[in-house]
Amino acid sequence: MARIAFILLCHKDPKGVIAQANRLTASGDYVAIHFDARANPKDFDEIRQALGENPSVVFSAKRWKCGWGEWSLVAATLEAVRSAIATFPQATHFYMLSGDCMPIKSAEYAHAFLDAEECDYIESFDFFESDWIKTGIKEERLIYRHLFNERTQPRRFYASFEFQKRFNLKRPIPADIQVMIGSQWWCLRRQTIEKVLDFCASRPDVMRFFATTWIPDETFFQTIVRHVVPRKELRTRTLTYLVFTDYGMPVTFHNDHYDLLMGQNYLFARKISPEALRLRERLGALWAAKGVHFPISNEGTGLFRFLTGRGRVGRRFAPRFWETEGSLGRENSLLLVVAKKWHVAKRLTASIRKNTEIPAVDYLFNENNAGLPDLGGVETTVSKRTRHRRALLRLLFEQFESNSLVICLDPSALKLVEDLMQDKADTRILLIDSEFDDDYIRGHIGRVGLAGPETPPEVIDRLLPTVRADLEHEAERLRDLGLLGFHSISPWRSPEDNAVQLARFLDLMPEKARELATTQHLFSD
The missing domain is CATH 3.40.50 (Rossmann fold)
Structure with a gap:
């Protein structure tokens, strides 16, 4: 039977992390945690104290200070993967999660789903030919070196970017790899993870290349897995349900989305609103349930696009004037x-x-x-x-x-x-x-x-x-x-x-x- 090692990247909400780890390990699975080194040390101490005695939980040997769009996110993932590989020899699959993810199926269903087919699940589309990137820079992510974080150091980021463009300081992509792109929320078999780690050890040139690309968590695993695994063993999809707006922002799910989420052909979903406490409560209990039948409708993404596409014609998301401008009175x-x-x-x-x-x-x-x-x-x-x-x-x-x-x-x-x-x-x-x-x-x-x-x-x-x-x-x-x-x-x-x-x-x-x-x-x- 499939046994999953969940690779959990998190940086806040220690109580939520503790609850999630206890929930996932109660089903016989494992959890490898990387807690951002930038986060509050007291939060990490709380997590270590609560989960330190759980034999199905391991912490990354090294903690990285993570930043959006940086190599640090890939490095943190690799640290957690290495810890999981070494600690959990019985793990058959490795599943990327964040603290905002929740199960939308039972553990019983998830194990049977993974047992049904010998394959890996990871989005992997051609970087240059696909339209996966909706806005912002594209090939510039790869051909220039990105040494600064756009969000925390915007002036340095764009100064470096413009300097390289002005003096044509392009660099070649490693000749023997086809760069791919996709969601960072993958589920890979043990043998695939081992091949990825072997590749990392044997190809420092590729590691150096990705270390200075922009947003490498959307390209690194997606490229390496396609390089080391036959295409017939890959399913170009994620098992984590997520919907993006036209602006590239993830849609957040709330308390009234329970039935919709259960009907999607996925095992987990993100982002679940921190305020959707009843939804989190119900989904957490669902993971431990037995004998649940899940009729798959897959209408969620199409329904979202219909409602947002209606815009102000349908008045679906337009607040009433008395809600936005009215007051109860000083x-x-x-x-x-x-x-x-x-x-x-x-x-x-x-x-x-x-x-x-x-x-x-x-x-x-x-x-x-x-x-x-x-x-x-x-x-x-x-x-x-x-x-x-x-x-x-x-x-x-x-x-x-x-x-x-x-x-x-x-x-x-x-x-x-x-x-x-x-x-x-x-x-x-x-x-x-x-x-x-x-x-x-x-x-x-x-x-x-x-x-x-x-x-x-x-x-x-x-x-x-x-x-x-x-x-x-x-x-x-x-x-x-x-x-x-x-x-x-x-x-x-x-x-x-x-x-x-x-x-x-x-x-x-x-x-x-x-x-x-x-x-x-x-x-x-």
Whole structure:
């Protein structure tokens, strides 16, 4: 059976890296990690401490300071590949991943897919004849030496480039290789990786050539693999699903793309939005699933092109004028209660309605029954409320005849929180921290559809650590935003401490805030 060594290049989000490595190795596969030497050392220490005892995880012997478009990305990949080859003799395939990638099939499906055909999967198109490069320089990537990074040293990059052009300092391409180009997200067999490494050791001239080309991660492996492997054993495609815009930028996937991603004929997808926590949660659980049938439709790329091609005719991506230019008003205070345990937030809003004159509604952007008054139809569905969120909130301020309004939000709605915090209104956040025991996690797994009544208990037990980490990560991401007007309460704090936070959040006198903090069974499950 196929056993995969995932080559994971990453530079941020240590908790996400840890969760990804644990998820992938739980299926019997392996992970080789290269963590960018430019990144925060504390993040790398956190990853090493969490994964150091996992025998299916190895770290690159040397860490490179990576920069987009530089040779350092290829060098980092080679370091991780060498570590994986030496550490995991049972690995049959080597699969390139980034921290933004997530599985869109189960491990069971992926192993069977790779077992079905003896071949390598890598995009490999002729550099000069294909139209793979949409914008920017093309042959200049190869025939001139690129010693500086365009993004971090643009003046030096273009000065060097123009100097070489002016004095015709072109260089020849190694005569015996055909330069190819394609996506850097490949899956190669063990024997192919070994041939690539042998080639690297025997051809320092080719290594020197690629070391000063521009964006070599799109040409190096694509060229060398085509040079050392018969064409009949190559499939010129990637197993990682990605869509690019007309400007060469990768499309980002969000929570509502789950069904679409499952229907694509790929094993992984990128880029998954960091804020798409529910999508990440569901895809992470999918990797561990057994017996799942995947009907392949492959409509994703065509659908994206249709929608973007429609442009303003279809109004698919055009924001409404009241969403972009409208404001809730500088004189108004929008008070966001953010809590994963909805019943706790609802107890607090009920107490606010009972003990203060501040109007409070529940999860109006998450559930239909949020206790809203009749607002002329804009309140009828969750999707309509979200689409017209500023109009809805302005109507609520008017309906309640109040300059203050409390609403509840789920912490997974990070983009919505950021959007509302940018409004001209006085917008504040109260995060209700929670402890997630196993019983709560099991219930959550069922509520979000990760498992059903027939799911074996051992499968759910395997999901517990991953789902718990995702839930805790939601609160951390909210804290990491560093927003002004941020407050928090928790069951492990004293009522006095929670009362101080509530008083600041709601502009209440201490006595009234203590009444709220001592609400009966406030934090109970």
